[in-house]
Amino acid sequence: MKTITRYIVxxxxxxxxxIGGWIWWKASHSEEAPDERGFEPVKVAEVKELVSLSTIExxxxxxxxxxxxxxxxxxxxxxxxxxxxxxEQLRVEERGDTIVVILPPERITLRESTDSGSYRIIDQxxxxxxxxxxxxxxxxxxxxxxxxxxxxxxxxxKGYPAMARRAAAAxxxxxxxxxxxxxxxxxxxxxxxx
Amino acid sequence: xxxxxxxxxxxxxxxxxxxxxxxRPESAPAEATDPSAELFEQIKHIDRLTxxxxxxxxxxxxxxxxxxxxxxxKKKAEALIDALKIGDRIxxxxxxxxxxxxxxxxxxxxxxxxVDTVSxxxxxxxxxxxxxxxxxxxxxxxxxxxxxxxxxxxxxxxxAQLKERMNTAVKRELSDSNAYSQRVELSARRSAERYxxxxxxxxxxxxxxxxxxx
Numbered sequence: 305m306k307t308i309t310r311y312i313v314x315x316x317x318x319x320x321x322x323i324g325g326w327i328w329w330k331a332s333h334s335e336e337a338p339d340e341r342g343f344e345p346v347k348v349a350e351v352k353e354l355v356s357l358s359t360i361e362x363x364x365x366x367x368x369x370x371x372x373x374x375x376x377x378x379x380x381x382x383x384x385x386x387x388x389x390x391x392e393q394l395r396v397e398e399r400g401d402t403i404v405v406i407l408p409p410e411r412i413t414l415r416e417s418t419d420s421g422s423y424r425i426i427d428q429x430x431x432x433x434x435x436x437x438x439x440x441x442x443x444x445x446x447x448x449x450x451x452x453x454x455x456x457x458x459x460x461x462k463g464y465p466a467m468a469r470r471a472a473a474a475x476x477x478x479x480x481x482x483x484x485x486x487x488x489x490x491x492x493x494x495x496x497x498x
Numbered sequence: 499x500x501x502x503x504x505x506x507x508x509x510x511x512x513x514x515x516x517x518x519x520x521x522r523p524e525s526a527p528a529e530a531t532d533p534s535a536e537l538f539e540q541i542k543h544i545d546r547l548t549x550x551x552x553x554x555x556x557x558x559x560x561x562x563x564x565x566x567x568x569x570x571x572k573k574k575a576e577a578l579i580d581a582l583k584i585g586d587r588i589x590x591x592x593x594x595x596x597x598x599x600x601x602x603x604x605x606x607x608x609x610x611x612x613v614d615t616v617s618x619x620x621x622x623x624x625x626x627x628x629x630x631x632x633x634x635x636x637x638x639x640x641x642x643x644x645x646x647x648x649x650x651x652x653x654x655x656x657x658a659q660l661k662e663r664m665n666t667a668v669k670r671e672l673s674d675s676n677a678y679s680q681r682v683e684l685s686a687r688r689s690a691e692r693y694x695x696x697x698x699x700x701x702x703x704x705x706x707x708x709x710x711x712x
Contacts, residue, residue, distance in 0.1 A: 342559035350553040353689035364539040415633025441640040482611040
């Protein structure tokens, strides 16, 4: 009798382990639906018509570092953008048979990439022990704005706007020249930024 | 005798170990690396004429999971724990993503543009309009924030994780429906026709504009 009871107990334990293992395996291998609780559907805020010639495309990782008081934050942001010219601000003059075109000031646009993991918090801390290290949304936004402004300064310092301007001049010359059959001259002097 | 042999052996082992520790070469100093040199950067020359831009807004709420909404044992347990917490924790965030319609001017061939100087007519066969995701706003808007009682504040990491999930949802919604890209393409075509017609008219030419098939 004791032997039978022992065998029943052993069989029950083995069965429980197998069932538990199967449940664990199913749970760890099942794909969870993405958690979109509390998400509103996308909404179209604006559709704008424009004519913007981009001649340089940017894709870079930008360090995001901020300090407010004794609180610090360090993050990494993948940034995409371009250097472009608003062709609706193009000035076109005719001097005899020649078309003279003056390009508007360049515009550097930098945005966060939509690739996965484009913005990662690396570290947050407070120099004071036991004090909180939280950054509010507005504080974090200000840190991000500063990071993008620094990235734009870096692009300007490297001479990319001048490269973009030369390329835009070549594009406009080719397009207008082919469309009119007339010589085209593009003013490549960088207009003063407002 | 045995005790003294044991002490001698212990002393010898201690001596060997301490000699080894002292003579261990110092680990080479970590190389100073320039962090900016490790960051990814790619600058590319392009010839892109952007003709339309759609701003798409995504909004999401962070709040406690109710027991009735919870599905599965894990979520039910989370909902139960949330119900026991003292205070409320609700926040609403939104941000914008951009979808653009554009022409790739590098695919324009000489035979795509012709001009009749007698009749002052320019015929332009522009490349097909394409659409692309042109990034998202780095800043996130906090539409509402209320954390009370003993609840933990919503910090930068949680906001970043929420934005990541919102981003996945935005990309899925934009790709699941053609309506968004079709609307951008229509606006881009109108913009191209309006611009080139006006530009060439200003120079005394009549423009005939068409688009290549995608």
